[in-house]
Amino acid sequence: MLADTGARLAEVVGLPLEDIKLDAEVPHIVIQEHPWRSLKNKDSKRVVPLVGASLWAAQRAVAKSMPGAVFAFPKYTSAKGCNANSASATIAKWLRGQGIAHTAHELRHTMADRLREVQCPEDIRNSIGGWASADVASRYGRGYSLQVMYEWLENLA
Numbered sequence: 001m002l003a004d005t006g007a008r009l010a011e012v013v014g015l016p017l018e019d020i021k022l023d024a025e026v027p028h029i030v031i032q033e034h035p036w037r038s039l040k041n042k043d044s045k046r047v048v049p050l051v052g053a054s055l056w057a058a059q060r061a062v063a064k065s066m067p068g069a070v071f072a073f074p075k076y077t078s079a080k081g082c083n084a085n086s087a088s089a090t091i092a093k094w095l096r097g098q099g100i101a102h103t104a105h106e107l108r109h110t111m112a113d114r115l116r117e118v119q120c121p122e123d124i125r126n127s128i129g130g131w132a133s134a135d136v137a138s139r140y141g142r143g144y145s146l147q148v149m150y151e152w153l154e155n156l157a
Contacts, residue, residue, distance in 0.1 A: 001061070002104060004054035004153060005029065006111030006129040009091075009104050010037060010084035011044070015072040017065055020058050026146040027055055031130065037082035044130040046143075049150035052157045118155040124148065 001012045007029070014037030019030040027050040033039045050058050061072040071077040076087045091104040108129065115125045125131070127144045 001029070001050075001054045001057040002107040003057075004052040004111075004156065005048045005050070006108055006115075007031060007048060008040065008044075008084075008108060008130075009088055010082055011039070011130075013073050013076045013084045013087045014082035015061075015077075016070055017062060017072055018070075020062055020072060022050075022059060022062060024146075026150045027058070028146055028150075029058065036077060036079055040130075041132060043126070043132045046127060046130050047146060048128060049146050049153050051150065051153045114156050115152065118152065120152045120155070124152055128153065 001007065002009065005012070011031045012029075014034065015029060015031075016034065019032065021028050021030065028047050029050060030047050031039070032045050039045055058072075065072065066074075070079075073087070076083045088104055095102060095104075111129060112125060112131075115128065120128075124144055128149050
C-alpha cells in the first residue's frame with residue numbers, strides 16, 4: 001500500500017480494517033490517530049485514495065483478514081501498539097534479498113517526485129502525503145476532495 005499512497009510505514013501498518021474503505025465511490029484509506037498508533041503531526045490526519053498497487057494491496061489485506069480481525073496487519077499491530085520498526089526490518093530484509101539497495105521509506109519520497117513529474121500542485125501533493133505546508137491559507141476549509149486527489153494519483157498509473 002505504500003507504493004501508490006505516499007503514506008508512512010506506521011500509517012499503513014497500523015491501519016484497522018475499518019479504515020480501509022473499499023466500497024466507497026472512491027476507494028481510500030483513512031489515516032487517523034488511534035490508541036495503538038499516533039501520527040507524526042496534525043497534517044498527517046487525512047484520507048488517501050487507493051489506486052494501482054495500493055488498491056490491489058488493500059483489497060488483498062482485507063480479503064486475507066481472519067473473521068473478526070480488527071487490524072489489516074495483525075503481525076505488526078495490536079491494541080497494545082504498532083510495531084512499524086519490525087515491519088521495516090522485514091521489508092528491508094526482503095529488499096536486500098532481492099538485491100535492491102533501497103528502503104521502504106524511499107517510497108514516500110518517490111511519491112513526492114512522482115506527483116511533481118505529473119505537475120500535481122504542491123498543495124494537493126501535501127494533502128495526499130500528509131506533508132505540512134508553510135502556507136496558512138492552505139489550512140482553510142476542508143481541503144481537497146477524494147475525487148480530486150484520486151485524479152492526480154491516477155495520473156501516476
